[in-house]
Amino acid sequence: MVNKQDFKKVEEYVYEIPKSFRPDMRVPARLYADEELLEAALGDRSLRQLVNTATLPGVVKYTLAMPDIHQGYGPPIGGVIPSKASTGIISPGAVGYDINCGVRLLRSNILAEEVKPIMGDIVNALFRGVPSGVGRSGDVRLSHRDTDNVLERGSAWAVSQGYGTKDDLEHTEERGGMAGAEARAVSPKAKKRGRDQLGTLGSGNHFVEVAEVEEVYDREVAEAFGLFEGQMVVWIHSGSRGLGHQVCTDYVRDLQKAVTKYGIKLPDRELVCAPFDSPEGRDYFAAMASAANYAWANRQVLAHRVRRILDDVLAGVVKDRELTLVYDLTHNIAKVEEHPIDGKLTKLVIHRKGATRAFGPGMRDLPADYREVGQPVLIPGDMGTASYVLVGTAKAMEKTFGTSCHGAGRVMSRRAAKRKIRGQELAKELRSQGIIVRGGSMAGLAEEAPAAYKDVDRVVNVVHSLGIARKVARVVPLGVIKG
Amino acid sequence: MTKRFDEIEHTADLAIRAYGRDMKELFANAAYGMFALMAEPFGLSLRTKPSLEEPTREREVSLEATDYESLLVDWLNELIYLHEVEGETYSQFTIETLSPAELKAHVTGGPTKSKTKAIKAATFHELEVVKTNKGYEATIVFDV
Numbered sequence: 001m002v003n004k005q006d007f008k009k010v011e012e013y014v015y016e017i018p019k020s021f022r023p024d025m026r027v028p029a030r031l032y033a034d035e036e037l038l039e040a041a042l043g044d045r046s047l048r049q050l051v052n053t054a055t056l057p058g059v060v061k062y063t064l065a066m067p068d069i070h071q072g073y074g075p076p077i078g079g080v081i082p083s084k085a086s087t088g089i090i091s092p093g094a095v096g097y098d099i100n101c102g103v104r105l106l107r108s109n110i111l112a113e114e115v116k117p118i119m120g121d122i123v124n125a126l127f128r129g130v131p132s133g134v135g136r137s138g139d140v141r142l143s144h145r146d147t148d149n150v151l152e153r154g155s156a157w158a159v160s161q162g163y164g165t166k167d168d169l170e171h172t173e174e175r176g177g178m179a180g181a182e183a184r185a186v187s188p189k190a191k192k193r194g195r196d197q198l199g200t201l202g203s204g205n206h207f208v209e210v211a212e213v214e215e216v217y218d219r220e221v222a223e224a225f226g227l228f229e230g231q232m233v234v235w236i237h238s239g240s241r242g243l244g245h246q247v248c249t250d251y252v253r254d255l256q257k258a259v260t261k262y263g264i265k266l267p268d269r270e271l272v273c274a275p276f277d278s279p280e281g282r283d284y285f286a287a288m289a290s291a292a293n294y295a296w297a298n299r300q301v302l303a304h305r306v307r308r309i310l311d312d313v314l315a316g317v318v319k320d321r322e323l324t325l326v327y328d329l330t331h332n333i334a335k336v337e338e339h340p341i342d343g344k345l346t347k348l349v350i351h352r353k354g355a356t357r358a359f360g361p362g363m364r365d366l367p368a369d370y371r372e373v374g375q376p377v378l379i380p381g382d383m384g385t386a387s388y389v390l391v392g393t394a395k396a397m398e399k400t401f402g403t404s405c406h407g408a409g410r411v412m413s414r415r416a417a418k419r420k421i422r423g424q425e426l427a428k429e430l431r432s433q434g435i436i437v438r439g440g441s442m443a444g445l446a447e448e449a450p451a452a453y454k455d456v457d458r459v460v461n462v463v464h465s466l467g468i469a470r471k472v473a474r475v476v477p478l479g480v481i482k483g
Numbered sequence: 484m485t486k487r488f489d490e491i492e493h494t495a496d497l498a499i500r501a502y503g504r505d506m507k508e509l510f511a512n513a514a515y516g517m518f519a520l521m522a523e524p525f526g527l528s529l530r531t532k533p534s535l536e537e538p539t540r541e542r543e544v545s546l547e548a549t550d551y552e553s554l555l556v557d558w559l560n561e562l563i564y565l566h567e568v569e570g571e572t573y574s575q576f577t578i579e580t581l582s583p584a585e586l587k588a589h590v591t592g593g594p595t596k597s598k599t600k601a602i603k604a605a606t607f608h609e610l611e612v613v614k615t616n617k618g619y620e621a622t623i624v625f626d627v
Contacts, residue, residue, distance in 0.1 A: 044494045046494070070494045070495055071493060071494040071495060071496075072495055072496070072608075073496060073606040073607075073608030073609075073624045073626060074606070074608055077495055093606070093607070093608075096626065097603040097604045097606075097626040098603060098626070189564060189568075192568055193564070193567060193568060202601060203600065203601035203627075204601055204603075204627050242567050242568075245563075245603040245604050245626075246564065248604065249560045249564075249604050252556075252604075252606075252607065253548075253553065253556070253557060253560075256549070256553060257549075268607070268608060268609060269552070269607035269608075269610065270606050270607040270608040270609075270610075272607065410494050410495045411494070412494070413492040413493055413494050414493070414495075414496070414497060414627070415490055415491075415492055415493070415497075416492065441600070443523070443600075444600065483601075
């Protein structure tokens with residue numbers, strides 16, 4: 001059990017559990033939160049999971065969690081684990097099953113006012129045209145060769161097949177294709193699951209949302225991102241589907257042996273890992289990067305579908321129906337990055353589990369048009385409240401290994417949400433607020449109810465006040481399809 | 484009939500506690516609990532109906548591992564895999580051989596007719612197969 005008094009307040013919004021808290025901790029564990037969010041985190045097992053991450057071999061400085069922290073399996077959701085590439089580990093359990101689950105934001109030159117009267121038609125068209133639900137296949141069937149191409153090239157493969165533009169690639173983290181991907185590291189079972197799921201949404205918290213930029217806080221950055229008040233935008237949240245789940249399943253199983261082989265002691269078997277610089281670690285990295293590329297290609301094909309659907313349904317309503325990618329980012333991944341440790345730039349494996357890279361201005365990985373302002377940090381909230389666009393800062397590089405939060409974060413269990421909330425009533429209530437929602441099942445909708453999430457405004461205020469990402473715009477939902 | 488499983492609280496994912504008078508029954512009930520959670524949002528209550536549908540499809544599952552916990556996770560993940568790629572939902576699980584090193588099972592079900600709730604995987608998180616005075620129980624967390 002972790003209690004409030006186990007935390008030391010380092011500064012405003014920064015709480016630390018010292019290394020002395022548990023003998024197996026190698027570094028302290030930090031939580032970035034305000035007092036209320038800290039109290040909320042005490043309500044489930046997430047802080048114990050955070051402490052567990054600080055025991056992994058090769059971790060440096062501190063492991064940390066964002067204000068949207070909540071209970072996961074292995075690390076907490078919202079967790080960041082920095083491990084030395086030379087002597088540290090990579091952990092499939094810490095990246096999780098939905099490898100490169102992520103979000104993309106598309107902007108338009110359409111005013112929300114123009115589309116609000118037909119939001120019902122828009123949502124119905126999206127619901128019909130975007131395959132969702134577990135294992136649901138799409139209309140893209142990949143040959144063996146195509147599958148390997150998707151795994152090694154990601155979004156670039158999708159664009160080469162006509163799904164999107166080169167400009168989309170420029171505005172995707174890693175340009176939608178991570179280096180180091182090798183299709184041979186992905187099992188035939190995983191490939192089989194991936195063969196007919198490209199361009200499908202999946203279920204759980206995945207969604208497509210038509211939204212309105214309600215308020216702009218930073219005009220200069222908003223302009224750089226192409227955002228303005230009253231604008232219609234579209235969010236897409238999905239991941240690597242069955243292929244990614246199988247890659248994680250395979251490596252969580254196979255690396256159990258590596259844990260014994262390398263004499264690693266774990267507080268939780270789900271934190272299974274191998275030295276990054278080992279055959280097992282390299283194989284997992286190659287497979288994980290491949291699954292990440294599949295996820296980028298998936299969101300690329302999804303975006304293509306959404307573009308076509310909206311082009312159809314808005315024909316005759318608005319003239320300019322082009323949707324341009326603002327940015328696409330991942331929030332479940334392990335990446336090799338250089339960060340200063342004891343004054344020296346050091347190669348680290350940064351595991352982000354439900355956390356977003358938030359690089360500040362000047363970083364060379366950013367698209368040329370954003371390099372001066374910093375990376376767009378996309379924070380989807382719950383379907384009834386709001387989402388945010390922020391921008392990465394230099395401070396994130398100092399404090400959080402260039403990381404920000406990834407969402408509102410759950411606070412109520414799925415079981416409790418199902419018990420307390422009826423999907424039908426929820427849909428009715430949201431409709432009365434002007435938000436039209438359709439989902440695969442009413443119970444599934446209830447599990448994703450706004451009341452099951454933390455207050456996104458509060459979560460975002462913490463990262464903004466800390467300066468690890470700065471508010472650019474607040475975006476409110478108009479129409480949502482849930483997987 | 485004795486209780487097969489309970490759904491337990493988890494903030495982001497799903498978790499069950501499965502019970503069995505012996506290890507074989509524990510494995511069968513864990514699988515049953517998992518499919519019950521998948522089917523429930525769509526009005527197919529496995530908790531009240533012993534079988535999801537007419538058993539028209541049969542599969543043999545054969546797995547090797549090093550301990551019961553690994554085998555339990557493998558077993559559930561194998562069923563998730565079959566559910567997804569074969570488009571089938573299972574409701575009857577007969578464990579024929581079970582040791583810490585090996586599992587052989589016969590499962591029956593039918594084509595998945597309705598949508599089911601997605602379970603991405605069964606995890607090792609805080610997984611422990613424990614002996615109780617009534618038999619065995621295990622808590623399993625699923626990523627959803």
